[in-house]
Amino acid sequence: MTIREALRNAAERLELHRISNARLTAEVLLAHCLSVEREYLYSHDDRVLREEESQCLENAIYERMSGVPLQYIVGRQEFYGRYFRVGPAVLIPRPETEYIIDSVLEIRPSRCRILDVGTGSGCIAVTLGLEIAGSEVFAGDVSEQAVRMAQENALALGANVGFVCMDVMDGVSGRFDFIVSNPPYVRPGDISRLQREVREHEPPVALFSPEDELGIYRRLVEGAEEMLLPGGYLIMEIGFGMEEKVLSLFETGWQKLPTKTDLQGIPRTVIGRKANAG
Numbered sequence: 001m002t003i004r005e006a007l008r009n010a011a012e013r014l015e016l017h018r019i020s021n022a023r024l025t026a027e028v029l030l031a032h033c034l035s036v037e038r039e040y041l042y043s044h045d046d047r048v049l050r051e052e053e054s055q056c057l058e059n060a061i062y063e064r065m066s067g068v069p070l071q072y073i074v075g076r077q078e079f080y081g082r083y084f085r086v087g088p089a090v091l092i093p094r095p096e097t098e099y100i101i102d103s104v105l106e107i108r109p110s111r112c113r114i115l116d117v118g119t120g121s122g123c124i125a126v127t128l129g130l131e132i133a134g135s136e137v138f139a140g141d142v143s144e145q146a147v148r149m150a151q152e153n154a155l156a157l158g159a160n161v162g163f164v165c166m167d168v169m170d171g172v173s174g175r176f177d178f179i180v181s182n183p184p185y186v187r188p189g190d191i192s193r194l195q196r197e198v199r200e201h202e203p204p205v206a207l208f209s210p211e212d213e214l215g216i217y218r219r220l221v222e223g224a225e226e227m228l229l230p231g232g233y234l235i236m237e238i239g240f241g242m243e244e245k246v247l248s249l250f251e252t253g254w255q256k257l258p259t260k261t262d263l264q265g266i267p268r269t270v271i272g273r274k275a276n277a278g
C-alpha cells in the first residue's frame with residue numbers, strides 16, 4: 001500500500017468512528033510510524049509502506065478508535081513552541097496553561113526563583129526555565145512517574161530545573177519570586193462531563209481535586225504566604241466558574257491582579273501578589 005492509499009484508508013476508518021479531524025489524525029499517526037514530518041507524506045505519497053510500518057499504523061488507528069488520545073499514541077505534545085514527551089502518567093499540556101507562562105513573562109522579573117507545583121510533564125517549569133535567562137526553577141509533583149517524565153523533558157530540552165516528589169509544597173524549603181501551579185481542579189462529580197479521552201485515559205490524580213473544590217488552592221495560598229518573597233506572585237490556573245471562590249482565598253497581605261481569560265472568555269489564570277514588607 002502506498003502512503004497516499006494508507007492515508008485515505010486510515011482517514012475513512014477514523015471518520016467512520018467519529019474521530020474528530022480524521023484526515024489530520026491519519027497524517028499525524030502515519031508520520032509518527034514512519035518517523036517523518038507530515039510534509040514528507042505529500043512529497044513521497046507513492047512510496048510503498050513496509051510491513052512493520054503498515055502494522056504500526058494499524059495499531060495506532062486501533063488505539064485512536066478505542067479513545068486513546070492522539071498525544072499519548074505519538075508520545076508528544078507541543079507547549080509554548082516546544083515538544084514535550086507525554087504518556088498516560090501525565091496530563092497532556094493544554095493551550096490555556098500557556099497563560100501562566102505569559103503572566104510570568106509579562107511581569108518581566110529581574111531576579112527569578114520559581115516554584116511549579118504539580119509539574120506533570122514539566123511543561124510550565126521547563127518553559128519558564130528556558131524563557132527566562134538566569135532563572136532558578138524548582139518543580140514538584142505528588143506522582144513519582146510524573147517527576148521522572150518532567151526530568152526527561154528538562155534533559156531533552158536543555159532546561160536546568162530541580163525536581164522533587166512532594167505533596168503540594170510540603171517539605172520544600174527556600175523563598176521564591178513566583179509560585180505557579182495548574183492544580184487538579186475537576187470536581188469528581190463532574191466526571192461524566194469530561195470527554196471520553198480525558199475520562200478514560202488521563203491520570204485521575206492530575207484531573208480531580210481530592211478534597212473540596214478549593215482544598216488544593218487553599219493549600220497553595222497558605223504555602224505561598226510562607227514561601228513567597230515580599231512582592232512575589234502566586235499564579236494559578238482555575239476551572240470554569242471558580243474565579244470568585246479562588247480569589248476570595250487571597251485575604252490580608254495580598255493584592256489581587258486582573259484574572260486572565262482564555263479565547264472563549266473563560267477566566268483561567270488568577271494572580272495574587274504578596275504585599276511588600278513594611
Ligand SMILES: C[S@@+](CC[C@H](N)C(=O)[O-])C[C@H]1O[C@@H](n2cnc3c(N)ncnc32)[C@H](O)[C@@H]1O
Nearest residue numbers: 093118119120141142143167168182183184206
Ligand atoms: C492539572 S495537572 C497539571 C500538570 C502540568 N503542570 C500541566 O499544566 O500540564 C496537575 C498535576 O498536579 C499533580 N498533583 C495532584 N495532586 C498533587 C499534590 N497534592 N501535590 C503535588 N502535585 C499534585 C498531578 O500529579 C498532576 O501532575
